Amino acid sequence: MAAHFLGFKSIGIEWDRNACETRYAAGLPTIHADVSVMRASRFDEIPKSVDVLAGGPPCQSFSVAGNGKGRRALSEVKDFIHRLVDGDDEAKIDEDLRALDDSRTALVLEPLRWLLKAIETDGRDPYKVIVLEQVPAALPLWEVYAKLLRAGEGRLNGVKYEAEYLQLKTEQFGVPQTRTRAVLVARRPGHGAIEPFDTTHLPFDLNRGKRNASQPDLFSADSDVPGGKRRWVSMAEALDSASRLKGSPVDVSRLRTRGRMKFFVVSNYGSGGDPKNRGRRLSSEPAFTVTGKISRNKVYRSAEEYEAARSDRFTIPESGVLQTFPHNFPWSGKDQAQQVGNAVPPRLGMHVLSRALRGNAPSEGELAASVTWPDVPPAGTAELRAIGCGDQSRCPPDSHKVTRSPQEPAP
Incomplete structure (x- = not known):
């Protein structure tokens, strides 16, 4: 990439x-x-x-x-x-x-x-x-x-x-x-x-102190750091920007409250066996490390949703955006969450x-261009697959499992 x-x-x-x-x-x-x-x-x-x-x-x-x-x-x-x-x-x-x-x-x-x-x-x-x-x-x-x-x-x-x-x-x-x-x-x-x-x-302060989901400052407003380096990019900023691009599969309307992106994420890591101890990140903060288990992270728009256990999940395109993949990147095959999390x-x-x-x-131009991926025609994908997989005989063992009818002879 x-x-x-x-x-x-x-x-x-x-x-x-x-x-x-x-x-x-x-x-x-x-x-x-x-x-x-x-x-x-x-x-x-x-x-x-x-x-x-x-x-x-x-x-x-x-x-x-x-x-x-x-x-x-x-x-x-x-x-x-x-x-x-x-x-x-x-x-x-x-x-x-x-x-x-x-x-x-x-x-x-x-x-x-x-x-x-x-x-x-x-x-x-x-x-x-x-x-x-x-x-x-x-x-x-x-x-x-x-x-x-x-x-x-x-x-x-x-x-x-x-x-x-x-x-x-x-x-x-x-x-x-x-x-x-x-x-x-x-x-x-x-x-x-x-x-x-x-x-x-700027770096994000991981030791900023634990927040309680019911605290009134849960959705504190974003603030820019004057002078020097730019402040880190938040989940809300990244997802909102991606959703505004032409043809974007990222739809964050469900995460808006009165027109503003307001949510918090509860991680599936760090619980020590107790779900109450799982970490939280605000929409105005960067995401947790995006892993292959990101689909297990729960997204809530309010403390009331959290108390009622009404959660949402990030989609694959949204998870990709948090990794800085283009909004329209063509995730394919199975285990797509694992693909997203495994990537640099x-x-x-x-x-x-x-x-x-x-x-x-x-350059700033190169970074700006990286938000959108060029369309690849099906014929181009098929040609690359033919080159990369060939007759499948040289691919890793058992990587192409094909179910044959009883009448079909083995190759």
Whole structure:
């Protein structure tokens, strides 16, 4: 998404069939495959002109919302990173990786393995830029990555990078939600040092104190911060702006009271088993972190609705807008809420990629254009699906389940 709005061409590798369907509908070239399979046996299918490696390995095993096995395995994964660079037997490494508690944890090594593959493949050049994103718990891994990339030792064969790792808060870049991400940016020497990211908005105070749903200031008016950086973007501002765009599927009329957007959201997280302890956000504040479970968050227009348990839910287009996806983005396939929550907010992605590839922030014009997605004709979607899925024989196992009649022979 970010690459598209910045004018860069890209090709995606995606394991989840539903996410592929959304990408095909959006006109984004995608290979439906497992990244480890692509690296091991289909690497030649990646055009040699591809010179940027960007990825977000699965974060569930590292996330504070998960079971924590990945966090406990951080030291083990660091060891695997060093073993890969030092040239240990990869068959043995793969065997040891399979013994981890969560197989997804091993996927955080894939970007490094892709870089080593590019370095060791005749006719390929090392990637000029590498951009990786994960939950904050993975920042120690990006630190290890950065140190190794700067050194260029072992299997890196003298290939060195300027590399920095940092935490970014999405609301400080105009995303209407609070979400902290760990980012690694690395690029070959010659482009200057990677400067700190300039934030465009103020941070949201997470320690502003608990509010009671019955308090009279529940719907306190928005207020601008005079001078300096812009105030963070609220849910009401984002949804209202999206609803006013031509042909927008975002209809927030149900969330208005006397013409004003007034509601509050009760999260499905942080309850400690007691629903009364669940967090609340006002419409005049940024959203909670948009996860794959956002459809479980409950929306109320008043304290009376809350007391009567009459709640609403965000729609998929609305959830996408809170992630800074275009209002008309063509979400497709199943598990759309999970697709929304798994994604990097495109506006944050634009800031990261623009800084990594061009050394500056995205222009106001580029950011303004990112609110609308261009229409893709059905023929274009079908062509991308044919390229990405082909005859389905090379897609991940069991990803295309087809029910056949008893008379129909198996392929």
